Amino acid sequence: MNDELHRLKPEQEEQIRQLLLQQKEEILRNASQSFNDSLMGRDMDVGDNADMATQEEFIAIEYRLRDRELKLLKKVEKALRRLEAGEINVCEDCEGPIGFKRLLRRPVTTLCVACKELREREERVMVDTSHDFTSGLYRGLEASDSGED
Numbered sequence: 722m723n724d725e726l727h728r729l730k731p732e733q734e735e736q737i738r739q740l741l742l743q744q745k746e747e748i749l750r751n752a753s754q755s756f757n758d759s760l761m762g763r764d765m766d767v768g769d770n771a772d773m774a775t776q777e778e779f780i781a782i783e784y785r786l787r788d789r790e791l792k793l794l795k796k797v798e799k800a801l802r803r804l805e806a807g808e809i810n811v812c813e814d815c816e817g818p819i820g821f822k823r824l825l826r827r828p829v830t831t832l833c834v835a836c837k838e839l840r841e842r843e844e845r846v847m848v849d850t851s852h853d854f855t856s857g858l859y860r861g862l863e864a865s866d867s868g869e870d
């Protein structure tokens with residue numbers, strides 16, 4: 722069966738899982754840092770126990786995450802779900818296999834190289850035309866962010 726060929730070996734899946742969990746911990750650690758800052762040093766310790774944090778804590782932390790981190794966290798969560806479903810290496814666009822080496826470099830990817838390149842070309846066009854606007858907007862958001870607390 723094709724499925725058999727596409728599916729990663731258990732030890733490869735485990736390797737990707739570790740990378741994803743590491744990435745998740747890192748994001749949550751960053752988030753809990755700003756969380757702690759605002760709560761004057763209350764010990765959240767979400768770093769090592771990231772997956773034991775309750776849903777409620779998690780939501781609270783989510784609010785603290787910057788947009789960029791939140792997006793990355795969502796990607797990591799999605800990749801973990803894809804991993805559990807045995808489809809971590811199945812391209813979202815063409816359903817072809819994503820190379821293991823590519824997954825190692827970028828475990829949150831959902832696209833094979835060919836589809837990714839296609840999308841990047843499309844994205845570059847969009848970024849080019851809106852670059853000045855978004856960078857100005859981003860500075861504005863940064864400013865209001867720091868004054869929030």
Ligand SMILES: [Zn+2]
Nearest residue numbers: 812815833836
């Ligand atoms: Zn593809």
